[in-house]
Amino acid sequence: MADKRMVPRPRGWTPAVCMGMLGLWSLLLVSLLDSSHIRESCFLAAFSLIIGTTVHCLCLLTEEWLFHSHQRYGGNAWQMLQACFSRATVVGVCVVCGVQLLAGGSHTPEQWAMVVIHSAVHLLLKILGVLGPAPVEISEVCENRKMNVAHGLAWSFYIGYLKLVLPELEEQVKKHYSKTEDVLNSLRLHILLPLSAAATSRLEEVDRNITFHENLPELQMDRAGVRRRVYKHSIYKITDSNKEVYYCVAEYATPLLTLYGMSQDNCAGFSTRERRQQVLLFYSTLRDILENSLECRNRYSLVLLDDEQEAESHYLSQELIKTLQQQKDEIPMDLIQEELNHPVEEERLHHQEEPFSSLPSLMISEPRTLRSEPVENTDFTHHHHR
Known part of the structure; x- marks a missing residue:
């Protein structure tokens, strides 16, 4: 999982507060000396x-x-x-x-x-x-107005690819493995985001503990004038130090190839430091987009890789295994909601069948999960502003 120390937070009001305090104190000092x-x-x-x-x-x-x-x-x-x-x-x-x-x-x-x-x-x-303006101010303006390269790449990756394939990924996996004994450790698409933006063609070139297993069936759809455009995913086999085997669907985020190519082209004027910042901004932007997407919920996993400082030859397999183990301990929110709703419904039916009693009864509200799900509700907005 991504280290929170690597992902930059939005810039705040510290410079404005400091400048305001310094300006007011300077004027106050001058007024005391000569008013x-x-x-x-x-x-x-x-x-x-x-x-x-x-x-x-x-x-x-x-x-x-x-x-x-x-x-x-x-x-x-x-x-x-x-x-x-x-x-x-x-x-x-x-x-x-x-x-x-x-x-x-x-x-x-x-x-x-x-x-x-x-x-x-x-x-x-x-x-x-x-x-x-200082470079920091220019960067802040670009981030606030969504003018960075990473913002456009993240939205293009979501609109042109993830929003199309993620809703169909689970059905593809279930249909493909319906008559076999092979079972994936996760039904999610694991999107790899190395900070160096170096996305290799084959994962086994980076880590020998990862080998190609097979491709899922092709997903075909008409898109932008292309009839039956093909989308497909690859399944990889991951082996840990204890020879335990994991299977998952993984791939690099292809827009990182654009960032890497820009850093290698002198015409783009894109330094290595700027490339790293854009990768982190791409990750945070894509994360915010997917977290608010109803079509992609629980169907993806973003794996941020600090591959610039890691000398471990099996770093990629370790990060993927760590992510798969964390998903194994997770409980789907939909399942929690379903289990919580059933006892409530049975209790409601039971109370409806019982005759009215003069004794007071304890009313228990329906339990809810700690993480709320984004649901469109325009009525609430209208009533709230009234």
């Missing part, structure tokens, strides 16, 4: 930065208007304005201008010169990249 001009100085500083940011946005608008208005925006001026001016910038301009009009204060030529100087320096620092 006579603190308000006017803060307003001039904010006004200078707002002017510089507004001029920067106008320069961006000039580029879009002259060279990209029809190709990118279809000549729509409102879309160009939205692309060049953020809401925060517009709100800041309105607030500063409103305060200036309400205050009605006049500034000296020296103060206006300082505003112009600050705005000009802001523009120059912006051009040089000093005020540009």
Whole structure:
């Protein structure tokens, strides 16, 4: 199973809190030392930065208007304005201008010169990249807006493959083994996700304790203009150190080949470190997608492999056996719900047959599992908002 220390959590509000506290403490310290001009100085500083940011946005608008208005925006001026001016910038301009009009204060030529100087320096620092976003900020924006390569690959893997084959996998296994004595240790598809993104063609090339057993029957369906497109899975035989044998359906996540190929191509500009981050992001995104998919529930197992640091030659077989043993100890949630519902139904019938009694009776609510299942319920949402 995946180590939680390897999978990155979403970034939080720590930088914003730190910057806010440092800014407030700095202003408080200056006000204690010299409170006579603190308000006017803060307003001039904010006004200078707002002017510089507004001029920067106008320069961006000039580029879009002259060279990209029809190709990118279809000549729509409102879309160009939205692309060049953020809401925060517009709100800041309105607030500063409103305060200036309400205050009605006049500034000296020296103060206006300082505003112009600050705005000009802001523009120059912006051009040089000093005020540009840090790589962490760019990564955060890409993750929040689902703009990473891994997000697209995860959704493509789910929509174009897993959502199609996983609902049919159990029936394929049951039909194939209905007349044989061979039994799989798990009916799930084990999706291997190595951090190195190195997905070999054959599992036995990585671990000699794993050997190819056979293929399941082909699944054919019409897809994207291709008649009777073929999907199939391979069954592998795994032997542990005690010569105990396990059988399961396993395969690498094929989108990892794309990540690996991008890291090997200079044109992609994809480093090894970025590849590792994208693999972890691919894993977390795919996990979230599958956990909320009713079609794929209890039909898959994601096996995250830290193969970059493991020198053990049988690391892959050990991880698969560990996953199979954990599944063996699990109790299907559907079975638990079914077993819990039967006694409740019998108890209800028993109470219906008994005559009414004046003695009070203890009413026991229907037990539920600790893990709730995602069920679509639009009525609850409507009543809740009312």
